[in-house]
Amino acid sequence: MELLKSGMPRDEVVTATNTVPAVIDASFSIEQGEMFVVMGLSGSGKSTLVRCLNLMHPPTSGLVRVGGRDLASLSPTELRTLRAEKVSMVFQHFGLFPHRTIIENAAWGLEIRKVPKEERREKAIEALGLVGLSGWEDSYPGELSGGMQQRVGLARALATDADVLLMDEAFSALDPLIRGEMQEQLVSLQQDLQKTIVFITHDLNEAMFLGDRIAIMKAGQVVQIGTTEEILQEPADDYVRSFVQGVDRSRVLTAGAVMEEPVGTILHREGPSAALREMRLRQTGGVLVVDKRKRLVGAATDEDVARIIRSGERSLEKIIPLEDVAKVSPDTLLADCLIPSAESRVPIAVVDDDGRLLGVIPRVTLLSALGGNDANNETEQETGKNLASANASEETEGM
Amino acid sequence: MDPTAYRIPVGDWIDLLVDWMTDNLEWLFDGIAAFLKTLIQGLEAGFLFPPSLVIILIVTAIAFYAKGWKFALFSAVTFTIMAMMGQWQAAMSTLSLVLIASAVAVIIGVPLGIIAARNDRFSSLLRPALDLMQTLPSLVYLIPAIVFFGIGQVPGAVATVIFALPPAARLTELGLRQVDAEVVEAGEAFGAAPFKILARVQIPLALPTIMAGINQVIMLALSMVVIAGMVGAGGLGAVIFRGVTRLDIGLGFEGGLSVVIIAIFLDRLTAAFGDRASKRISK
Numbered sequence: 001m002e003l004l005k006s007g008m009p010r011d012e013v014v015t016a017t018n019t020v021p022a023v024i025d026a027s028f029s030i031e032q033g034e035m036f037v038v039m040g041l042s043g044s045g046k047s048t049l050v051r052c053l054n055l056m057h058p059p060t061s062g063l064v065r066v067g068g069r070d071l072a073s074l075s076p077t078e079l080r081t082l083r084a085e086k087v088s089m090v091f092q093h094f095g096l097f098p099h100r101t102i103i104e105n106a107a108w109g110l111e112i113r114k115v116p117k118e119e120r121r122e123k124a125i126e127a128l129g130l131v132g133l134s135g136w137e138d139s140y141p142g143e144l145s146g147g148m149q150q151r152v153g154l155a156r157a158l159a160t161d162a163d164v165l166l167m168d169e170a171f172s173a174l175d176p177l178i179r180g181e182m183q184e185q186l187v188s189l190q191q192d193l194q195k196t197i198v199f200i201t202h203d204l205n206e207a208m209f210l211g212d213r214i215a216i217m218k219a220g221q222v223v224q225i226g227t228t229e230e231i232l233q234e235p236a237d238d239y240v241r242s243f244v245q246g247v248d249r250s251r252v253l254t255a256g257a258v259m260e261e262p263v264g265t266i267l268h269r270e271g272p273s274a275a276l277r278e279m280r281l282r283q284t285g286g287v288l289v290v291d292k293r294k295r296l297v298g299a300a301t302d303e304d305v306a307r308i309i310r311s312g313e314r315s316l317e318k319i320i321p322l323e324d325v326a327k328v329s330p331d332t333l334l335a336d337c338l339i340p341s342a343e344s345r346v347p348i349a350v351v352d353d354d355g356r357l358l359g360v361i362p363r364v365t366l367l368s369a370l371g372g373n374d375a376n377n378e379t380e381q382e383t384g385k386n387l388a389s390a391n392a393s394e395e396t397e398g399m
Numbered sequence: 400m401d402p403t404a405y406r407i408p409v410g411d412w413i414d415l416l417v418d419w420m421t422d423n424l425e426w427l428f429d430g431i432a433a434f435l436k437t438l439i440q441g442l443e444a445g446f447l448f449p450p451s452l453v454i455i456l457i458v459t460a461i462a463f464y465a466k467g468w469k470f471a472l473f474s475a476v477t478f479t480i481m482a483m484m485g486q487w488q489a490a491m492s493t494l495s496l497v498l499i500a501s502a503v504a505v506i507i508g509v510p511l512g513i514i515a516a517r518n519d520r521f522s523s524l525l526r527p528a529l530d531l532m533q534t535l536p537s538l539v540y541l542i543p544a545i546v547f548f549g550i551g552q553v554p555g556a557v558a559t560v561i562f563a564l565p566p567a568a569r570l571t572e573l574g575l576r577q578v579d580a581e582v583v584e585a586g587e588a589f590g591a592a593p594f595k596i597l598a599r600v601q602i603p604l605a606l607p608t609i610m611a612g613i614n615q616v617i618m619l620a621l622s623m624v625v626i627a628g629m630v631g632a633g634g635l636g637a638v639i640f641r642g643v644t645r646l647d648i649g650l651g652f653e654g655g656l657s658v659v660i661i662a663i664f665l666d667r668l669t670a671a672f673g674d675r676a677s678k679r680i681s682k
Contacts, residue, residue, distance in 0.1 A: 056587060084590030095585030099603045099680045109589040153585075160589065 011219075023049045023059070024220040032163070033194040037211030039201055045220040046200045050166050053198060054087045055079055066164065084113045088162035092169035094153045096141040102128065103137040105152050109160035127159035128152075130189065147178035154186075158193070167199045171206065183209055204243055208232075208252040216240055229257040248335075249370050255337055256330025258369040259350045259359030265290050268297050272308045272316060275300050286346030288325070288357065289316055296357045299325045299346040320346075327351050330358060334370060341366050417543050428547040435553045438499045446491035451482045454491070458664070465671040477660040486638065486657040493634035494661055496552055496627060497620045500559035504616050508564045509609065512571025513597070522572060529565040537562055537626050545630055555627025555636070563619040570612025574605030604680060610673030617669060621662045635661075 023045040030036040040046045051057035052064055055071050064071045066087060074082060088109060096105050104111075107124035115123070128134060131151040141149055150170060157165055171179045183206060190197065201207050207214045208228040215225045216236075224236035232253060235241040264282045266275050268291045278287050279302055286301040299320045308316070326340035327349040341348050347360040420428075446454060455478045463471035481490050515522035537558055544554035578601050586596040602609070628636020635654045642651025 054588060056584065080590035080592060082590070083588055089585070089588035091581050091585055091588075093579075093581050095579070095581040095588075097582060097585070097600060097604075108586075108591075112589050112591045112595065156585075156589075166588075 023052065026215075026217070026220075026222045027062075028215060028222065028225055030196060030198065032196050035190055035197045035199060035210055035212045037199045037201060037207040037214045038217060039204055039207040039211075039214055040217030041202055043219075044217040046202075046217050047168055049217070050168050050198055050200050053164075053166055054083055054089065080112075084109055084160060086162050087164040087166060088157035088160050089166040089168065090150070090153045090157050090170040092172055094141070094146075094149045094173075096149055096152055096156075098141050101138050101140055102133065102144070102152055105141065106155045106159050108156055109162075113160070123159050123161075124155070127155040130158055131155045131185070145178075146174050147182060150174060150182065151185075158189075163196055165195050165197045167197060169200050169202065172201065172203070179206070186210065204247055205252070208247060216243065228252050229254075233257075250335035250338070251333055253334045253369055254330060255328045255332040255334065255348070255350045255361060256358070258334065258365060259330070259361050260365055262288065262290075262349075262357050262360045264288065264347070264360070265357065266300075266316075267292060268316065270316070272300075272305045272313065275305045275316060276302070276309070279305070284346075284362075288346055288349055288360065290357050294357050295355045296322065296325065296327065296349050296351050298322050299349075301345045325349055328361075329353070334366065337361060337366060417546060421546060424547075431557075432548045432553045435499065435503075435556050436551070439495050439552050439556060442495035442499060443492050446495060447488060451487050455479055455482065461668065462664070465668050470667055470671075474664055477664070481657045481660050484653045484657065486635065486653055489633070489635045489638050489654065490657045490661060492632075493624055493636065493658070496556055496559070496632060496634060497617065497624070497661070497665075500556045500623075501563060501613070501617045501620045503556070504560045504564040504620070505567050505613055507560070508567025508612070508616065509571045511568040512573075512609075512612075513575065515568065515572040516575035525568065525572075529568055532561050533565045537623065541626065541630055550631040552627075552632045554630045555623075555632030558630075559620050559623040559627060562623050563616045566612045566615035566619065567609075568612075570615065571605065571609050574608025574612070575601050577608065578604045607673050607677035607680065610669060610676050614666060614669040614673060617665045618662065621658060621665070624658055 026045075026049055028036075038046045038049060048057055052059045053066070055064065055074075058072070066082065069082075071079065071082070097108065100108075103121065103124050106127050107120045110120040110123055125134070125137065128137060131154050133148060133151050133155060136144065136148070141152065144152065150173075153170070157167075171182050174182060186197075187210065199207075199210055201210075208231075211228065213225060213227055214231055215222050216231065216239075217223065218239050224231060224240050226234075231240060232244050232247065232249060235244055264278065264284055265288045266278050268289055275287055275289075279285065286299060288296060289298045289300055291297050298316075300316060301320070304320065325346065326344035328337055328340065328351075330350055330352070332350075337348055341361065341363050347362040348366070349357055350359045350361060352358055455475060458478050459471045459475040462474040481487065511525060515525045540561060541554065541558050544557045548554045548557060582600060582604070583596060586600045591599075624634065624636040625639050626636070628634060628638070628640045631637075635657050638654035639651050639658070642648065642654055
């Protein structure tokens with residue numbers, strides 16, 4: 001402890017004391033209803049960290065507070081009550097009881113809490129329904145596939161109605177296809193249930209798909225905490241940078257994260273010559289047209305405007321209508337922006353639910369975001385911070 | 400430096416200890432003796448009270464319930480042979496001694512195993528003690544047993560308990576330690592108290608191994624039958640002992656065959672219950 005405080009690196013502490021400090025100096029707070037992902041390679045201390053959160057592994061120093069209560073101050077009985085009612089857990093290898101039926105497994109937490117049998121059964125059936133396992137109540141874990149077994153693990157955690165879910169590499173033991181399915185199911189469950197979830201994983205893609213925020217751990221220390229975008233755009237150090245290189249950016253970055261401020265727009269009533277002047281000024285081939293409440297009404301390319309002026313029109317009525325403008329919501333993944341961007345001659349418009357223009361994604365921005373190009377980072381950071389940045393885990397809307 | 404030139408009087412110490420125990424712990428030994436004697440003789444009386452056919456039918460029914468008709472048929476035939484060899488009374492006496500001694504060994508051994516599984520220090524102390532119990536020639540502690548408990552079934556039962564107890568403790572510890580750590584963690588993570596985890600998770604999951612231990616206990620207890628017969632416990636041990644000392648090969652063989660019949664019956668019976676326990680888990 002003292003050695004660590006004095007700043008000795010972990011490797012040296014290990015050789016000096018013959019003990020391994022698993023988690024060193026990890027401070028963070030998790031909001032209610034947040035999906036907080038802890039990512040790190042094996043041995044980085046993430047599993048120990050999550051076990052500190054329900055005191056299965058009491059920390060040697062420091063404070064763990066759940067809902068404002070310091071866990072260290074709880075008596076063993078109070079701690080057990082907390083585990084039974086407030087904080088539940090899902091395990092990497094499921095941790096199911098092979099000698100109990102599925103429903104008995106799901107009802108375990110309630111059984112511990114001495115909930116009456118009828119109510120126990122009801123809640124367990126409800127939880128099994130949530131994870132799509134209705135009809136399997138009386139089977140045994142050994143009769144189920146890995147994915148289904150982990151659904152039982154999830155149902156067991158949900159049945160207690162705990163506010164906090166600790167998921168320790170919950171999907172790591174599943175094969176990739178099932179894992180993807182489970183991730184999506186967890187995301188949609190989370191939208192309904194709004195639990196506070198601490199999810200442990202060694203897979204950055206999984207972390208970015210699920211996490212509202214991600215903590216990256218290395219050798220027992222948290223090296224960076226941030227949203228997917230923050231970690232991708234501003235990796236804290238080389239370790240994180242080397243990690244994010246392998247990430248498929250098009251599937252984790254959203255339109256809202258990379259969009260730029262809509263400078264190349266003109267007001268609806270300004271007319272064709274204003275549009276032409278704007279385009280010349282910006283040296284682009286097209287502009288987006290908005291009304292005075294910044295609602296997107298359409299777009300215009302240089303050809304359109306030139307034609308309108310030749311025909312003597314004074315208004316921008318005959319421009320590209322709204323339906324034909326490539327527009328996306330801020331939650332759209334970049335993967336879904338690629339085709340609109342290729343087909344459109346004006347930058348993709350990012351609009352909110354009311355049709356208000358939030359930002360634009362010129363093709364060059366899109367490409368450099370996908371490439372992880374540093375040259376573009378400055379503008380992205382500016383806009384990314386000011387504008388609403390949504391996360392990858394939310395439902396993607398159509399292009 | 401010749402170690403043979405120096406003498407450590409271990410024997411004297413043991414003598415002193417035994418003397419002290421005879422003088423001061425008589426009340427305890429008398430109590431144990433009375434208790435064991437009542438149990439064994441009670442069971443024996445129960446076995447011998449009804450006609451042998453009734454017992455054979457009961458044995459057959461248990462065999463059928465445990466494993467099915469083949470085992471039932473086998474049991475019926477072998478127990479009838481045993482009765483017709485004129486060994487019925489001796490066999491029932493041996494059976495009571497073995498069952499009571501095994502029960503005592505399990506009642507002491509399983510909790511020892513449970514403690515050992517939860518406490519590494521206790522485990523490392525228990526292991527050499529169990530080794531000693533299993534390897535020390537039984538005649539060596541048979542003599543003090545006679546000193547403490549007198550001649551008869553009780554010293555035989557005590558020697559049997561000492562010899563047969565280790566597998567109960569060992570396999571209980573093994574079974575509990577083999578339970579998947581994550582499953583135990585899952586129990587804990589939902590706020591179960593240690594006792595609840597033990598009773599509802601660990602022991603059910605360790606049951607096949609514990610049953611294997613109980614099976615071993617019974618087998619070892621049966622192997623002590625002759626030794627017990629030597630100290631006046633009667634039963635098949637006495638029959639065999641008589642056969643050997645009088646060079647009555649036929650009598651010795653009848654006694655030996657009866658021991659084998661009881662051994663096979665108890666072995667298959669406990670193994671069947673063990674299988675049942677493991678089937679429930681792997682289902």
